[in-house]
Amino acid sequence: MLKPKKQHSIIFNRRLFLLSSLKLITFSVVINRLYNLQIRQSEKYKKLADNNRVNLSLIVPSRGLIFDRDKNLLADNEEQYQLIFKIYNIRNKLQAIEKVFNYVELQEIKKEELRKQIRENKKRVLVKQNMSWSEVAKVSSNITELEGVYIEMILVRKYISIATSHVLGYVGKPDINTNQKLFKVDDARVGKLAIEAAYDNGLQGKFGYKREEVNAHGRVVNSISKVNGIPGNDINLSISKKLQDFSFNRLGENAGSIVVLNINTGEILTLVSKPSFDSNDFIGEMHPDKWKEIINNNLNPLFNRATKGTYPPGSIFKLIVVLAAYSLKDFNSNKRYFCNGSFKFGNQIFHCWNDKGHGFVNCKQALAVSCDCYFYDLSLKVGIDNINETAKKFGLGEMYLNDIFNSSKGLIPSKVWKKEQFGKSWTKTDTIVTSIGQGFSLSSPLQLAVMISRIAADGKKVVPTIIKQDLNMKKDNDIKDLNKEGISLIKEGMYDAVNSSIGTAYFSRVYNPEKLMCGKTATSQVRRISMKEREDGIIKNEDLPRNQRDHALFAGYYPHKKPKYGFCIVVEHGGSGSKSAAPIAKDLCEILNLIDV
Amino acid sequence: MNNFTNYKPNNMKNIFLKINWVVYFFLTLLAFIGGLILYSVSQGSFYPLVSSHLFKYFISSMALFITCFISINFIYKTSYIIYFFSILLLISVLILGNDVFGSNRWLSIAGFTFQPSELSKLAIILAISRYYHDYYFISNNNILKVTFPIIILFIPFAFVINQPDLGTGLLILISGLTVIFLSGIGIWYIFFSIIFATSLAPLLWNLLYDYQKKRILTFLNPDQDPLGSGYHIAQSKIAIGSGGFFGKGYIKGSQSHLEFIPEMHTDFVFSIFSEEFGFLGSLILVLIYSYVLCYGIVSSYRANNTFTKLTIAGLTTNIFLYFIVNISMVIGLIPVVGVPLPLVSYGGSAMLVTMISFGIIMNLSNFKGQLN
Numbered sequence: 001m002l003k004p005k006k007q008h009s010i011i012f013n014r015r016l017f018l019l020s021s022l023k024l025i026t027f028s029v030v031i032n033r034l035y036n037l038q039i040r041q042s043e044k045y046k047k048l049a050d051n052n053r054v055n056l057s058l059i060v061p062s063r064g065l066i067f068d069r070d071k072n073l074l075a076d077n078e079e080q081y082q083l084i085f086k087i088y089n090i091r092n093k094l095q096a097i098e099k100v101f102n103y104v105e106l107q108e109i110k111k112e113e114l115r116k117q118i119r120e121n122k123k124r125v126l127v128k129q130n131m132s133w134s135e136v137a138k139v140s141s142n143i144t145e146l147e148g149v150y151i152e153m154i155l156v157r158k159y160i161s162i163a164t165s166h167v168l169g170y171v172g173k174p175d176i177n178t179n180q181k182l183f184k185v186d187d188a189r190v191g192k193l194a195i196e197a198a199y200d201n202g203l204q205g206k207f208g209y210k211r212e213e214v215n216a217h218g219r220v221v222n223s224i225s226k227v228n229g230i231p232g233n234d235i236n237l238s239i240s241k242k243l244q245d246f247s248f249n250r251l252g253e254n255a256g257s258i259v260v261l262n263i264n265t266g267e268i269l270t271l272v273s274k275p276s277f278d279s280n281d282f283i284g285e286m287h288p289d290k291w292k293e294i295i296n297n298n299l300n301p302l303f304n305r306a307t308k309g310t311y312p313p314g315s316i317f318k319l320i321v322v323l324a325a326y327s328l329k330d331f332n333s334n335k336r337y338f339c340n341g342s343f344k345f346g347n348q349i350f351h352c353w354n355d356k357g358h359g360f361v362n363c364k365q366a367l368a369v370s371c372d373c374y375f376y377d378l379s380l381k382v383g384i385d386n387i388n389e390t391a392k393k394f395g396l397g398e399m400y401l402n403d404i405f406n407s408s409k410g411l412i413p414s415k416v417w418k419k420e421q422f423g424k425s426w427t428k429t430d431t432i433v434t435s436i437g438q439g440f441s442l443s444s445p446l447q448l449a450v451m452i453s454r455i456a457a458d459g460k461k462v463v464p465t466i467i468k469q470d471l472n473m474k475k476d477n478d479i480k481d482l483n484k485e486g487i488s489l490i491k492e493g494m495y496d497a498v499n500s501s502i503g504t505a506y507f508s509r510v511y512n513p514e515k516l517m518c519g520k521t522a523t524s525q526v527r528r529i530s531m532k533e534r535e536d537g538i539i540k541n542e543d544l545p546r547n548q549r550d551h552a553l554f555a556g557y558y559p560h561k562k563p564k565y566g567f568c569i570v571v572e573h574g575g576s577g578s579k580s581a582a583p584i585a586k587d588l589c590e591i592l593n594l595i596d597v
Numbered sequence: 598m599n600n601f602t603n604y605k606p607n608n609m610k611n612i613f614l615k616i617n618w619v620v621y622f623f624l625t626l627l628a629f630i631g632g633l634i635l636y637s638v639s640q641g642s643f644y645p646l647v648s649s650h651l652f653k654y655f656i657s658s659m660a661l662f663i664t665c666f667i668s669i670n671f672i673y674k675t676s677y678i679i680y681f682f683s684i685l686l687l688i689s690v691l692i693l694g695n696d697v698f699g700s701n702r703w704l705s706i707a708g709f710t711f712q713p714s715e716l717s718k719l720a721i722i723l724a725i726s727r728y729y730h731d732y733y734f735i736s737n738n739n740i741l742k743v744t745f746p747i748i749i750l751f752i753p754f755a756f757v758i759n760q761p762d763l764g765t766g767l768l769i770l771i772s773g774l775t776v777i778f779l780s781g782i783g784i785w786y787i788f789f790s791i792i793f794a795t796s797l798a799p800l801l802w803n804l805l806y807d808y809q810k811k812r813i814l815t816f817l818n819p820d821q822d823p824l825g826s827g828y829h830i831a832q833s834k835i836a837i838g839s840g841g842f843f844g845k846g847y848i849k850g851s852q853s854h855l856e857f858i859p860e861m862h863t864d865f866v867f868s869i870f871s872e873e874f875g876f877l878g879s880l881i882l883v884l885i886y887s888y889v890l891c892y893g894i895v896s897s898y899r900a901n902n903t904f905t906k907l908t909i910a911g912l913t914t915n916i917f918l919y920f921i922v923n924i925s926m927v928i929g930l931i932p933v934v935g936v937p938l939p940l941v942s943y944g945g946s947a948m949l950v951t952m953i954s955f956g957i958i959m960n961l962s963n964f965k966g967q968l969n
Contacts, residue, residue: 011781012780012903016894016898016910019778019914023894027921029930030883030930031880031883034871034876034880034928037837038840038842038875038876039876042839042840042841045839048838049838049851049852052832052835052851215855
């Protein structure tokens with residue numbers, strides 16, 4: 001038996017050995033771990049460290065500017081300051097954002113949304129767009145106590161005039177479905193409508209990028225490399241800002257449209273649709289009240305009437321009937337027709353707009369006074385096929401600038417069309433109704449402007465464009481198989497319609513004898529007048545609810561010698577063409593005389 | 598006076614012979630490595646971290662020399678007094694302590710802040726060792742042999758846990774239990790203690806603070822919250838892993854200089870070192886620690902009485918625990934507990950205790966006489 005002390009020593013040494021072995025094992029575990037981290041998985045961690053260190057970000061190029069034909073800005077880029085909240089190493093993110101709220105004005109709904117985004121650990125949160133100067137000052141002077149807050153300067157689209165909203169469209173945040181690449185880029189904007197959308201590729205420019213060294217708090221420490229983007233290409237539109245603004249204001253509270261074309265080049269000088277929206281409202285986050293206002297407006301401000309709105313062309317269509325008549329061998333424009341106020345066909349009676357009748361009228365006079373009965377009679381001789389063909393030659397039923405405006409095709413009825421649409425044969429009654437631009441026919445203001453321009457250009461095939469052109473159109477693009485006599489006759493008719501005392505637009509004539517306006521009024525019915533109403537007396541437009549009033553149209557050109565401008569004015573439910581649309585045309589021509597675009 | 602020391606006080610040569618200069622060289626090397634990393638962390642600035650670190654090392658070295666000089670008998674006799682003194686300090690922390698980040702661990706004395714829990718580690722080891730030295734003749738299976746040391750151990754443990762400082766508390770517990778284990782208590786006590794401790798685990802879990810629970814849960818599932826509590830460990834691993842074999846080079850660690858690593862100068866100092874000096878550097882550091890710890894183990898083996906054996910083994914274990922817990926923490930082997938890397942981390946208390954511990958080890962390992 002050992003002494004207790006000796007025995008003790010043995011136990012101690014044994015246990016010390018055990019303990020030391022345990023220590024050795026833990027050492028080997030640690031070394032093994034270091035080996036794994038630093039040698040076996042080193043590449044992985046090196047990559048992770050680089051990802052931490054280097055921040056690659058895209059530089060959004062400045063978007064191409066949009067000018068009018070005289071180099072006036074229509075769409076600019078404006079410097080704006082925005083407040084960004086980045087979540088990096090912030091201990092209490094929600095507390096930090098609450099602090100930020102003390103310095104910027106935000107709606108409660110927006111605040112709640114931001115809190116939600118932060119709870120979801122979104123790395124970069126846009127707190128406030130378009131900061132006011134006082135907000136920028138307040139935040140910058142307190143930046144040291146605001147964690148994760150950055151003020152960024154960005155270029156934001158700024159639209160100069162509300163009158164061009166329908167032409168330019170607007171930019172907005174990229175959509176995840178259509179633009180996956182750009183969707184991920186903060187502050188990237190893409191064109192959403194009209195010119196901005198159609199020319200987005202050119203306007204967008206090329207993105208640059210920068211590699212920066214950032215610290216754990218997201219602050220940039222060093223710039224590693226930077227490749228500057230290429231700014232987007234500017235666009236010069238054919239629109240004249242002055243004329244556009246004038247036309248926009250001249251329409252006043254009316255819903256409607258004004259389209260003005262340069263006959264020589266096909267350039268669209270004015271493309272107004274009313275009511276309109278403000279493109280600037282669509283860029284950032286739209287105020288809910290504004291959106292409600294747009295949605296609740298039953299005139300639909302988002303609808304581009306100039307290109308998508310279709311109206312019965314009314315009496316303007318009579319020009320086409322005359323032109324079609326010239327293809328007849330025995331057509332004599334001087335042959336007089338007696339209008340007694342109505343036209344009997346079978347057992348149906350078709351009325352002239354003037355109940356008392358126009359008496360004896362020849363073709364030119366019929367155009368000037370816009371006698372319906374003359375054309376009822378003429379159309380039956382000409383036939384629908386002929387009318388249809390001629391209408392198409394002059395650009396009706398054709399889509400223009402579809403890629404930009406998603407334009408409407410309108411409708412020029414034909415025998416085939418009716419058969420397909422309704423399964424019924426074309427009747428002569430249909431032809432009669434079509435001859436005065438009622439019934440099935442539908443045209444957009446742009447189409448009517450093109451038609452009138454082609455007539456004014458003596459049958460040249462004017463094709464509209466919205467981009468500024470340096471050269472006139474090619475000389476040899478005349479409309480084929482066209483009787484020039486017909487053109488000069490209807491031009492005379494249009495001259496008389498405005499400048500002769502019998503004309504429907506006589507009270508809207510332009511007084512400058514050197515430069516006179518020519519044109520054709522139209523009052524297109526949107527309701528059927530019953531026999532009973534005819535007997536009781538037709539209800540005046542003023543007494544009807546708005547949506548049953550007639551559309552007022554005027555299509556014309558200016559000046560009468562060597563015409564330069566072709567235009568079409570539509571005042572939706574404006575009553576008669578001579579009272580509502582023609583005075584606008586007069587003012588338009590007087591302005592054109594002054595500014596000479 | 599004769600009992601105070603076995604050596605004559607005027608014989609300075611003997612005193613210097615007691616110091617193991619090789620070990621001291623390695624300790625100095627560790628402190629120097631600490632200085633290097635602090636210099637890197639401070640973006641190449643000597644003040645205030647590096648200067649302060651070196652000054653603290655100088656003071657701690659003095660403490661080591663003084664400890665070598667003190668008579669073993671004196672240490673032996675004052676063991677309990679030191680222990681009571683340390684309890685007193687823990688109580689004063691409770692009353693006067695500085696509240697830092699919601700825990701009450703520091704005591705300010707004459708402009709210096711000190712962590713009394715560090716002193717407790719030393720005191721507990723000395724007190725338990727003395728107890729076993731005095732009562733070695735009691736049978737190993739006598740219940741008395743366990744009860745008293747357990748009481749010695751649990752009083753400071755309770756104080757430290759209450760601060761709250763779970764990391765240091767557990768370190769105190771483990772180093773104390775190691776001494777009890779080495780004393781040769783019956784194997785059944787150990788067996789039942791383990792079963793008892795395991796059965797208490799769910800209860801203890803409920804006593805933990807929320808942040809402690811969160812740390813443990815995060816450790817078990819670090820991907821659950823990569824930007825929250827797991828973030829520090831993830832970033833530390835990235836720092837170490839990206840260092841590769843040779844490291845990124847001195848003052849070139851991107852993880853540390855771009856502030857991805859928290860507590861760079863204290864708990865996570867090894868991450869910086871490892872990132873900048875790579876696997877090679879880490880291995881050298883581990884080997885230096887291994888050497889000084891082996892010195893302790895061998896000294897303990899060679900010692901000729903229970904007090905010296907247990908004290909040396911306890912102190913060595915304590916330093917080992919500091920080291921292994923800190924490194925395991927930064928390489929993601931265990932949850933985050935606030936334990937510094939001895940001598941390398943910035944911070945005086947741990948350094949002072951480490952150097953005093955080595956002073957005692959050097960002193961005791963030269964002792965061949967009898968305690969009385």
